Amino acid sequence: MFDGSTYKRCKCTEPKLDADGQPIIDANGKPKVRELGSACPLLKKRDHGTWYYYVKLPDGPGGKRRRPRKGGFLTQNQAKEAAQKLWDQAQGGIDVDTKETVAEYLDRWHAKRVDLKRKTRFGYRDFIDRIQTCPRPPRTPRPPHPGDVPADMGIQRDQEGQPGSG
Template identity: 35%
Template sequence: MDTSHGLFKRCSCLDDVGRPLNSSCSRLQERGHGSWYFRVELPLGRNGRRRQLRRGGFSSRDAAKQACDYLRDPTVGDPSRALVSTAQWLQLWLDTRLGPRESTMQTYRHHVRNYLIPYLGGRSCGSSPTLGCRRCSPR
């Protein structure tokens, strides 16, 4: 694991008892086995507890690092080549909200889940949202 960037590789193989091996699988050195993930420290939660964001499914270490760097600082690199989908960004946005009351967060989650992700979720963060927004708007 590359702890300097929170990058790691894991798979869904199981041991003899049926527990996930995750990053301790002996086959992770094989090309094409497992996928790359990144972990980012988030601000402390309202209760003062540590929070982390983990995203994975990247085919290479470089792809995971690029997505992690982009989430840490969106001005890094060309956002039109972002490896982060709008759905992933919206989930990150929801996960990092600290200020609103719980009832407001429920409304945000409802709108993101029912309106934004179905229409815009598969798009890259760097792509123009104009077409997707036109599809969302009721006319």
């Protein structure tokens, strides 16, 4: 079983108060606000807030604590299952808390491949560089599927909007 916890929280806010109990006003004249998080009184309701988990992993390099967190789960059981999956991956040797990008991984992978012939190494490097610098084409809307077209589309109408014969 994973070592960590599940908890429920929301994004409700309330004004920040000074020592006298008065709202703190920002430079624009609006009150500063803070999130209630897990202190929200509405969390007792079933449909308010979402479930989160955190998992205690073994300390990282230099003794740095590692506590991956994730939220947005509808039920506590879903959060527990996701936490257990992350825990199992971590116990299996997968670095689940990495911040390494794909570009950094590919560069590291290419640098440690000492068994490649010169031409293969050059080809891999060229491919990696093209992937990292390739501009993505703009997204274009897909053409409508025949099932997505309203049923009356294509019917010719007269000047008053009524279906016509021609």
